[in-house]
Amino acid sequence: MFLESDIWVMLAGALCAMSCACVGCFLVLRKMSMMGDAISHSVLPGLAIAFLMTGDRSGPSMLLGAVVVGVLTAVLTQYIHKQGQVEESAAMGVVFTTLFALGLMIIVYFLDHSDIDASCVLYGSLEAAATWEFEWNGYIFKTKIIQLAIILALNVLVIFALFKELKISSFDPALATTLGVHAGKLHYVLIILVAITTVTAFDVVGSILVIAMLIIPAATAYLLTQRLGLMIIISMLLGALGSVLGQLSIIYLLPAWGLPDTFSSGMMTVMVTVFLILAILFSPKSGILFKLIRHLQLGKEIFMNRVLGALYRTEEEQPNFHHLEQIQKTYPVRFKWAIWLLKRNAMVVADGKQWRLTENGEVYARKLVRSHRLWENYIFTNMNVPVDHLHYQAASLEHVTDESLLEQLAETTSLEHDPHGREIPQKKSKD
Amino acid sequence: MNWLAVLLGSVSHANWPDEETVIRLFTLQDYNTRVVLLGVTALGLASGIIGSFMILRKRALLSDSIAHATLPGICITFLILSAMDINSKNFFFLLFGAGLSGIISILCVQFLRAYTKLKEDAVLGIILSSFFGFGVVLMGFVQQHPKGNAAGIDGYIFGKTASIQAHDAQMLMINAILICIMSLLLFKEFRLICFDSCFAATQGWPVLKLDILLMGLVVIVTVIGLQAVGIVLVISLLIIPPAAARFWTDRLFYQVLIAGVLGAASGFFGAAITALFERLPAGATIVLVSATCFFVSMVLGSKRGMLMKFLKKRELDHQVLEQNLLRAFYELHEDDEGNLIPNKGARLNDLLIMRSWLENEVQAGIRILTRKGLVTKDANHNFVLTELGGIHATRIVRNHRLWEIYLITHADVATGRVDRVTDKIEHILGDKLVARLEHIVAEDYPHLHVPASPHPISGGKI
Amino acid sequence: MKNNTIIPLAIRDLTVAYHRKPVLWDIDFEAPAGSLVGIIGPNGAGKSTLIKAILELIPRASGEVLMFGKNYSLVRQRVGYVPQRESVDWDFPVSALDVVAMGCYGQIGWFRRVTSKWRKVAREALERVGMLDYADRQISQLSGGQQQRVFLARALVQDADLYFMDEPFAGVDAATEKAIITILQELKKAGKTVFVVHHDLQTVTEYFDYLLMLNMRVVAEGPTKEVFREENLVKTYGGRLTLLDEALEAMRKRGTMG
CATH class of the missing domain: 1.10.3470.10 (ABC transporter involved in vitamin B12 uptake, BtuC)
Incomplete structure (x- = not known):
């Protein structure tokens, strides 16, 4: 059943995911993802102490506590790494587990369970977050939603203002420093943003799922695009979409499968993970499936080129070389398929039991053979490659040679015959 | 609260x-x-x-x-x-x-x-x-x-x-x-x-x-x-x-x-x-x-503890200070052949102008040397090298000068800079290295002889 | 049985690609037994890559490598390797002796401890490289040259017949350079074949009697006296073949390689 509160849950989740995603992009790019993990664990004592001192569950004191402990995590990690010669990731592990334990200790020992529930630290409570309200001038406001919106605005503002500095220092810290951009200071700006975001998101999605929101949408966007601005936008959209779909699947999908209700935060994480898996498989640039298809397509193209080349050479009356029948015998199925494709493209026509190049096909095949023999020449004259190796090397290059490269090749090798003594087909004059 | x-x-x-x-x-x-x-x-x-x-x-x-x-x-x-x-x-x-x-x-x-x-x-x-x-x-x-x-x-x-x-x-x-x-x-x-x-x-x-x-x-x-x-x-x-x-x-x-x-x-x-x-x-x-x-x-x-590293560093600092101080004593009272004129006292101010160092640094160094019996005070309350101190100082100055000569003749270090360069390395030389150094450059300089400084000594003598 | 008449290393059609871009392209090479072979070429020419591909540390796109006429996996114990010094963490809690003893692990076998017998072997190797006095030092306390000599000793304990050394002379002191070259000469006298990735062109004629000049492909190979000539140097160091580069980049984009 879709309730009004679900809208608020979705909105809270989406706001939270978006503010996490935009800072998360820089964590992923700067190879600091685990710093997100560390901070989201270590803000716990900051929260606990702030609560102990003020008794306020969600005020500026909590933010302050989180920022202090967040920065402390980064500083202590660096200190142990430098002074103690402990490897950086190990130093981080020492710091964040210790701080987490300290936080747990304070919560369990000094505070009543009703104040901050330890398991709330892990799961968060979107449902509860959506219910906190306050009244002002007769209007009712959702406290948590407003907080999350402010944090999102802050993150976006800081990243927008420091975009080019963050970009250059993420890409090349050394260069950034020579250009007067202080990479170290930006590092702490980022740490502070992560800490603030984490602590605000903490009672919504739980401390560990903050990591998911920080890293997974950003990593997904990283696979989908190579431009920073676009990456940030995509990651924010994915985070928001994941939150909405996560909640929707709890409302509609789980009952349909006969499963009970569960934590919204967990479902949202599962949703963004699904996006990541889809990106790994189907990303247009680096997706596994795409690579496979491209590989198959290229194989098809090269095979067709081989058949065309063989036809041209047969017509050139060089039957000993890469004979058509040889290809036909070795790959009977693929050969039939290639001929069928070539016929459909009007490159080849049947001539009794034989096949013949059409005019169109001949132009294309001539270009191929020309490219092949030019390459043989180039490799032979410029590199110490024995003549019997030439064909194999040229064959791997000829398929990727475009028009302009071909002309450059022709200029460097002005010979009319290839190293085997065969004639290089001339480019047809256009007039 | x-x-x-x-x-x-x-x-x-x-x-x-x-x-x-x-x-x-x-x-x-x-x-x-x-x-x-x-x-x-x-x-x-x-x-x-x-x-x-x-x-x-x-x-x-x-x-x-x-x-x-x-x-x-x-x-x-x-x-x-x-x-x-x-x-x-x-x-x-x-x-x-x-x-x-x-x-x-x-x-x-x-x-x-x-x-x-x-x-x-x-x-x-x-x-x-x-x-x-x-x-x-x-x-x-x-x-x-x-x-x-x-x-x-x-x-x-x-x-x-x-x-x-x-x-x-x-x-x-x-x-x-x-x-x-x-x-x-x-x-x-x-x-x-x-x-x-x-x-x-x-x-x-x-x-x-x-x-x-x-x-x-x-x-x-x-x-x-x-x-x-x-x-x-x-x-x-x-x-x-x-x-x-x-x-x-x-x-x-x-x-x-x-x-x-x-x-x-x-x-x-x-x-x-x-x-x-x-x-x-x-x-x-x-x-x-x-x-x-x-x-x-x-x-x-x-x-790898921090205290251990700190102590090691302090020990080295002390050693450097000691050696520099002994060298200052020596160079303050050195005759034209490079020999130490024995039993001549030095005041704090004499030592202070030999290098750019602080007064309390020199005082701390003198305390260490006194404790080790290398320096005493004479009747006029001047500081003076003991016999043992003289031997140590001679050895230190000799090492220093040998290095300088080695650096000038073998490593093309300019005469004006050689003092500073030598300062950086001489304190951490092991005995083996000094022996090899002697072998390379000391042929012209008989054992325990202190060669004259290849550059004017800063401060005191002028 | 050690049979030096068999060619210690034969490479045929070896191609290696990083991220689909060929780094080594169609390498063909045969090494004469009992020689010191220098591998030279500019930065990024694929010198270290060649050694790593031979030792199967990185995948080959195509090609075949035979050592003593057999596949590498069958003759591992006859092949020694000295990696680049930067490849390990020198803060690791082991002594120089421990590192050298690692060369014996293959002979010691699974589960068995490093006994005093093996430590003696390791000490002997350390003595050969003039590092016996430093046997019990933790490795971060050694100078760069001393670390390099420890690595060399680790390869020596193996008593292999074919050695690959990745830039052993990089950033070492004169004493180490001399120690290493003495060892190399000894190995050669004992009929072993040593491949050395080398940077310093001035010492090439002095150190090596056979050269492999590399720039993504084999530019020249042969006895140093014959191939160490200006025209080959120009070909090796004089930049890449631009057209070939363009074509290979196109191959990478289309995904033909690998």
């Missing part, structure tokens, strides 16, 4: 244990306490040992990911078991499920590393949070299950140290023994892949299989430790004691041994403190004890 009252109140209201309780505890007289203490100590030992190899393989945070990734396995096993109407608390099945999902997470890490352009840190973060997120969804199902709370599944996240039973403790001890045996058997192999995996591969060692075995052992320790200290805190036992041990030794065997001992001690004392004071969470206490070990080691460690 409301919070201060809370704080003080908590501390003062804590029941301080009497002597008898403490004695009973440490002599392991209580059955329950005995079980808990032995179990947690065994866990500390095992995780310290195996964690050492993980840290040296530069995979400290991989254990973090693995530990978090066990959650879905635990929940799924619970759901399956209760659906099949088997005792859903069955410890072995739950551990098996946890281990299985830990191993799947390792495979996912390897897959992402190999087939995507994502970097190591992002891969770890993704696996950690996505597995845990999935686990949280399943946890939602478990909690609504009629038997959910009875299973105490929550305990796997924060740990339920106090509820460790005899068979749990047995399990923890068997695990510790297994880890000890495996580490002893494969000590050499683990050392090789941790130090230089490429070389190991060329020698025909199956690096990948050894890696997986190592990570598999980590999964076992993690999974068995889960219910003792919980998911987050079992990581700390895998990281903190090994990192602490590194401050005490330069040998792998002792590193592993010390890490094991520190881990065991943290477990023991952590659990003991929890047993003495009410309301303390055991897991957190154990971690804080081990963190204390870490910071103490970082300061006091005999090999």
Whole structure:
């Protein structure tokens, strides 16, 4: 059943995911993802102490506590790494587990369970977050939603203002420093943003799922695009979409499968993970499936080129070389398929039991053979490659040679015959 | 100051244990306490040992990911078991499920590393949070299950140290023994892949299989430790004691041994403190004890501790100061042939202008030299070199000048800069090097003769 | 049985690609037995890559490598390797002796401890490189040259017949350079074949009697006296073949390689 509160849950989740995603992009790019993990664990004592001192569950004191402990995590990690010669990731592990334990200790020992529930630290409570309200001038406001919106605005503002500095220092810290951009200071700006975001998101999605929101949408966007601005936008959209779909699947999908209700935060994480898996498989640039298809397509193209080349050479009356029948015998199925494709493209026509190049096909095949023999020449004259190796090397290059490269090749090798003594087909004059 | 009252109140209201309780505890007289203490100590030992190899393989945070990734396995096993109407608390099945999902997470890490352009840190973060997120969804199902709370599944996240039973403790001890045996058997192999995996591969060692075995052992320790200290805190036992041990030794065997001992001690004392004071969470206490070990080691460690490094540096600083001061004495009263004119006194101001140094620095140096019997005060309250001091000073000046000559003739250092360059290196020369130096440049200068300075001596003489 | 008449290393059609871009392209090479072979070429020419591909540390796109006429996996014990010094963490808690003893692990076998017998072997190797006095030092306390000599000693304990050394002379002191070259000469006298990735062109004629000049492909190979000539140097160091580069980049984009 879709309730009004679900809208608020979705909105809270989406706001939270978006503010996490935009800072998360820089964590992923700067190879600091685990710093997100560390901070989201270590803000716990900051929260606990702030609560102990003020008794306020969600005020500026909590933010302050989180920022202090967040920065402390980064500083202590660096200190142990430098002074103690402990490897950086190990130093981080020492710091964040210790701080987490300290936080747990304070919560369990000094505070009543009703104040901050330890398991709330892990799961968060979107449902509860959506219910906190306050009244002002007769209007009712959702406290948590407003907080999350402010944090999102802050993150976006800081990243927008420091975009080019963050970009250059993420890409090349050394260069950034020579250009007067202080990479170290930006590092702490980022740490502070992560800490603030984490602590605000903490009672919504739980401390560990903050990591998911920080890293997974950003990593997904990283696979989908190579431009920073676009990456940030995509990651924010994915985070928001994941939150909405996560909640929707709890409302509609789980009952349909006969499963009970569960934590919204967990479902949202599962949703963004699904996006990541889809990106790994189907990303247009680096997706596994795409690579496979491209590989198959290229194989098809090269095979067709081989058949065309063989036809041209047969017509050139060089039957000993890469004979058509040889290809036909070795790959009977693929050969039939290639001929069928070539016929459909009007490159080849049947001539009794034989096949013949059409005019169109001949132009294309001539270009191929020309490219092949030019390459043989180039490799032979410029590199110490024995003549019997030439064909194999040229064959791997000829398929990727475009028009302009071909002309450059022709200029460097002005010979009319290839190293085997065969004639290089001339480019047809256009007039 | 409301919070201060809370704080003080908590501390003062804590029941301080009497002597008898403490004695009973440490002599392991209580059955329950005995079980808990032995179990947690065994866990500390095992995780310290195996964690050492993980840290040296530069995979400290991989254990973090693995530990978090066990959650879905635990929940799924619970759901399956209760659906099949088997005792859903069955410890072995739950551990098996946890281990299985830990191993799947390792495979996912390897897959992402190999087939995507994502970097190591992002891969770890993704696996950690996505597995845990999935686990949280399943946890939602478990909690609504009629038997959910009875299973105490929550305990796997924060740990339920106090509820460790005899068979749990047995399990923890068997695990510790297994880890000890495996580490002893494969000590050499683990050392090789941790130090230089490429070389190991060329020698025909199956690096990948050894890696997986190592990570598999980590999964076992993690999974068995889960219910003792919980998911987050079992990581700390895998990281903190090994990192602490590194401050005490330069040998792998002792590193592993010390890490094991520190881990065991943290477990023991952590659990003991929890047993003495009410309301303390055991897991957190154990971690804080081990963190204390870490910071103490970082300061006091005999090999890499900060105090040790500080003392070494101070010793060198003193040595440098001493030598510079002796040289200043010598050069202040040096005749034209380069010989020391004996028994001539120097005032503080005479020494001060020989180099750019501070007054209290010179005074401190003179105190050290006086203590060593190299400098005394004469009747006029001037400082003067003793006989021994004269010999030392002669040797130091000779070394200094030999270096200068060597640098000028062999290393093309400009005469004007040679003093400064020599200053930087002369204090750290070993005896062997000086002997070789003598061999190279001292042919023209008979033994114990001090060659004249190749450059005008700054300050005093002009 | 050690049979030096068999060619110690034969490479045929070896191609290696990083991220689909060829780094080594169609390498063909045969090494004469009992020689010191220098591998020279500009930065990024694929010198280290060649060694790593031969030792199967990185995957080959195509090609075949035979050592003593057999596959590498069958003759591992006859092949020694000295990696680049930067490839390991020198803060690792082991002593110089421990590192050298690692060369014996293959002979010691699974599960067995490093006994005093093996430590003696390691000490002898350390003595050969003039490092016996430093046997018990933790490795971070050694100078760069001393670390390099420890690595060399680790390869020596193996008593292999074919050695690959990746830039052993990089950043070492004069004493180490001399120690290494003395060892190389000894190995050669004992009929072993040594491949050395080398940077310093001034010492090439002095150190090596056979050269492999590499720039993504084999530019020249042969006895140093014959091939160490200006025209070959210009070909090796004088930049890449631009057209070939363009074509290979196109191949990478289309995904033909690997």
